[in-house]
Amino acid sequence: MxxxxxxxxxxxxxxxxxxxxxxxxxxxxxxxxxKGSRAKRVIIPNRIGIEERPEIVETKQCFGDWEVDTVLGKQGTGAIVSLVERKSKMYLIPKVPKKSAEDVCRAVGAMLWRYLRHLHTITTDNGTEFCAHESIAQKLKTDVYFANPYASWERGLNENYNGLLRQYIPKGTDLRTVTDEEIEKVQRSLNLRPRKCLGYRQPAVVFDELRSAA
Structure with a gap:
């Protein structure tokens, strides 16, 4: 049969x-x-979604709107906080010893404090390292918004720069072996790289011009 x-x-x-x-x-x-059948749900207190962000931020015409994310090193070796200004494409990458809300909050505050006069909004993802967003907002006197989960294109500029960063610091790098001087060198290199979207001008130059004009 x-x-x-x-x-x-x-x-x-x-x-x-x-x-x-x-x-x-x-x-x-x-x-x-x-195992892996359910994504771990992260509850961020008093989270403000990107849908409440002023529409003008999307145009990238205003100076002082930032995107923030973290880039991880080899497990347990720390992280890099990546911040990029949407109009000038200026990129800041402080290193932190661990991906904790406290360390990330401190790093964001230290990097953006000097630009406080021109700071309007911050847009981030939904990682637990941003649970202290209210402290960031209070310290910097700004508004912090969260992109939708699994919508990396809502922080597309940040994602693009993180890809460029990986050309210098590959995934799986032990960040304990990367010095602050090396981090600064990478940051300077990326900010002096001409960008097509800026008419092949350098982000650092455009950033300084916008600061002077604001």
Missing amino acids: TMSYKQLIEGQRYQIQAYLSQHLSYREIGRRYR
């Missing part, structure tokens, strides 16, 4: 189930199935 396609599939499924039952306990099967 010829076996139908449906019977063949059912037979293969039965063989797989029998193999799993023989080699794995029920608890192990359940644990393996659940």
Whole structure:
């Protein structure tokens, strides 16, 4: 008797189930199935979504709107906080010992404090390292907005620069071996790289001009 396609599939499924039952306990099967099946939900207190951000920020015509993210080193070796100003494309990359809300809040505050007079908004992602966003907003007297989950294009400039950063500091790098002087050198190199979107001008030059004019 010829076996139908449906019977063949059912037979293969039965063989797989029998193999799993023989080699794995029920608890192990359940644990393996659940692993990664649900993304860990991050609850950020008093989060303000990007839909409430002023529409003019999207045009990139105003000076003083920043995007913020973190770039991780090898597990447990720290992180780099990446900040980019949307109009000038100026890029700042302080290194922090760990990806904690406290360290990230301190780094963002230290880097943007000097530009406080021109600071209007900050847009970030939904990582737990930004749970202290209210402290950042209060310290810098600005508004912090969160992009939608899994919508990296809403911080596209930041994502683009993080890709450029990886040309200098590849994924998996032990950041303990990267000095602050090396970080500053990379930052300077990226800010002196002519950008097509700026008419092949340098972000550092455009940034200084906009600061002087504001």
